[in-house]
Amino acid sequence: MIADFSDRDGLIWIDGKIIPWRDAKVHVLTHGLHYASSVFEGERAYNGKIFLMREHSQRLTRSCNLIDMEMPYSLEELDTAKMEILKANNLTDAYIRPFAWRGSEQMAISAQNTKTHVAIACWEWPSYFGAETREKGISLQTAKWRAPMPDTATTQSKAAGLYATHTMSKHAAEANGYTDALMLDYRGLVAEATGANIFVIKDGKIKTPDPDCFLDGLTRQTVIKLAKENNIPLEVCQIKPEELLEADEIFLTGTAAEVTAVGKIDDTTYTVGPITRTLRDAYESLVRA
Numbered sequence: 665m666i667a668d669f670s671d672r673d674g675l676i677w678i679d680g681k682i683i684p685w686r687d688a689k690v691h692v693l694t695h696g697l698h699y700a701s702s703v704f705e706g707e708r709a710y711n712g713k714i715f716l717m718r719e720h721s722q723r724l725t726r727s728c729n730l731i732d733m734e735m736p737y738s739l740e741e742l743d744t745a746k747m748e749i750l751k752a753n754n755l756t757d758a759y760i761r762p763f764a765w766r767g768s769e770q771m772a773i774s775a776q777n778t779k780t781h782v783a784i785a786c787w788e789w790p791s792y793f794g795a796e797t798r799e800k801g802i803s804l805q806t807a808k809w810r811a812p813m814p815d816t817a818t819t820q821s822k823a824a825g826l827y828a829t830h831t832m833s834k835h836a837a838e839a840n841g842y843t844d845a846l847m848l849d850y851r852g853l854v855a856e857a858t859g860a861n862i863f864v865i866k867d868g869k870i871k872t873p874d875p876d877c878f879l880d881g882l883t884r885q886t887v888i889k890l891a892k893e894n895n896i897p898l899e900v901c902q903i904k905p906e907e908l909l910e911a912d913e914i915f916l917t918g919t920a921a922e923v924t925a926v927g928k929i930d931d932t933t934y935t936v937g938p939i940t941r942t943l944r945d946a947y948e949s950l951v952r953a
């Protein structure tokens with residue numbers, strides 16, 4: 665049985681106060697719950713330090729603004745709150761989940777009179793896909809749902825509403841024995857996994873899709889820099905699904921996923937190769953530096 669996330673020991677930061685985990689509740693008539701007026705972040709702390717802490721606070725604020733919500737806290741206040749709740753829970757290596765949502769002050773599509781509420785939770789989460797996948801890689805099944813056109817959704821925000829299709833896609837993949845889903849975009853090009861960006865390697869060169877209709881992950885940006893530092897050629901370009909059939913190595917990047925090798929997509933298998941290992945090692949050293 666997976667422990668219910670509402671029934672755990674610990675503390676949660678909510679609207680400026682630190683309260684017991686089990687008391688961190690919202691009313692059922694909360695705008696965020698009915699109309700997806702909610703955004704979130706996923707961050708990781710290593711040895712007591714949050715990797716790219718400021719960048720995540722900036723993205724949370726930007727996500728809020730992109731869906732027309734005001735963020736009531738400054739970047740400094742968000743950073744301080746994250747460190748406070750990490751310490752209050754005695755955690756040094758943890759996943760951190762800051763999120764913001766419109767409250768119950770108004771209940772219809774218009775929401776100008778709602779307040780933006782903010783909470784931050786953190787917990788231990790050593791490996792997103794499970795440590796046993798490290799040497800053989802995870803498996804992906806191509807989803808039937810697609811990443812939306814950039815003018816039909818706020819694709820650069822971590823808006824909760826965008827994740828409904830990701831959850832459905834991941835459920836479908838898991839039902840068929842795969843670890844996660846590969847999302848194509850509205851044009852049928854390779855986009856990303858349900859919570860991570862994708863990198864494709866062929867003949868010593870890396871390709872990664874241009875994030876013009878899905879999240880330009882902070883880990884993606886970090887790994888692009890690491891590839892440059894390691895003199896590995898990398899191109900940001902469109903990738904057709906057929907190109908995956910010819911790839912030598914494939915890996916995913918994300919704050920939760922870190923650098924995760926892909927061992928299979930649909931019926932095609934891949935080995936965990938040297939470029940994946942080099943960048944995985946480089947990332948693991950960087951986050952603990």
Ligand SMILES: Cc1ncc(COP(=O)(O)O)c(C=O)c1O
Nearest residue numbers: 859860861879881882883918919
């Ligand atoms: C849909 C999606 N794509 C990509 C990513 C990777 O982003 P990051 O590296 O900033 O965690 C995430 C995770 O936040 C995600 O949810």
